[in-house]
Amino acid sequence: GEDVEQSLFLSVREGDSSVINCTYTDSSSTYLYWYKQEPGAGLQLLTYIFSNMDMKQDQRLTVLLNKKDKHLSLRIADTQTGDSAIYFCAETPNTGGFKTIFGAGTRLFVKA
Amino acid sequence: NAGVTQTPKFQVLKTGQSMTLQCAQDMNHEYMSWYRQDPGMGLRLIHYSVGAGITDQGEVPNGYNVSRSTTEDFPLRLLSAAPSQTSVYFCASSRGGAGEDEQYFGPGTRLTVT
Numbered sequence: 001g002e003d004v005e006q007s008l009f010l011s012v013r014e015g016d017s018s019v020i021n022c023t024y025t026d027s028s029s030t031y032l033y034w035y036k037q038e039p040g041a042g043l044q045l046l047t048y049i050f051s052n053m054d055m056k057q058d059q060r061l062t063v064l065l066n067k068k069d070k071h072l073s074l075r076i077a078d079t080q081t082g083d084s085a086i087y088f089c090a091e092t093p094n095t096g097g098f099k100t101i102f103g104a105g106t107r108l109f110v111k112a
Numbered sequence: 113n114a115g116v117t118q119t120p121k122f123q124v125l126k127t128g129q130s131m132t133l134q135c136a137q138d139m140n141h142e143y144m145s146w147y148r149q150d151p152g153m154g155l156r157l158i159h160y161s162v163g164a165g166i167t168d169q170g171e172v173p174n175g176y177n178v179s180r181s182t183t184e185d186f187p188l189r190l191l192s193a194a195p196s197q198t199s200v201y202f203c204a205s206s207r208g209g210a211g212e213d214e215q216y217f218g219p220g221t222r223l224t225v226t
Binding site: 004008040041042043044045048088099100101102103104105 | 116147152153154155156157170202204214215217218219220
């Protein structure tokens with residue numbers, strides 16, 4: 001079945017790079033997403049990558065997609081305390097209809 | 113634009129009570145959806161709507177009803193609350209279906225059923 005898995009916690013020091021990893025099972029997925037959730041708030045789309053791309057860069061964010069291994073990563077350069085949040089990986093299977101599968105989220109702790 | 117708004121922010125119910133979680137968006141989005149978020153799990157889709165008058169079930173629809181009489185509003189009804197429905201509920205909207213169209217999420221409603 002469709003599943004998205006990611007580690008639950010990551011701790012980094014301020015200024016270091018953070019890499020959050022995600023694996024997914026549906027090879028037909030057309031879009032893969034990274035959402036950010038700050039405490040007490042809803043999810044906010046950070047970035048997405050289309051399945052025919054290997055990499056996407058947006059300022060401090062770099063998304064890498066390995067379709068062969070069904071592996072998606074989010075790298076945050078120069079991590080700041082304001083980056084502390086939960087990061088959700090999500091995919092849209094190419095099964096038609098309206099469906100986004102979310103991972104359980106990775107809680108990023110940034111130590112000053 | 114206010115974006116996606118949800119009320120209430122917090123609610124405590126007793127088992128068997130009913131209530132409606134409100135969701136509204138002012139972006140003229142066709143697609144709206146309800147998710148629940150439980151600890152250690154990703155968001156799970158409860159119900160969704162692709163336009164006024166059209167709703168469909170998501171992954172975990174049991175115990176919930178929805179209606180979409182207007183483009184702006186998409187209320188979620190709990191018919192007879194159960195402790196298993198203790199969760200954080202998020203409403204989301206998007207211009208089109210999942211894909212390049214970003215889903216905008218409301219701030220959430222934290223529901224506790226005792």
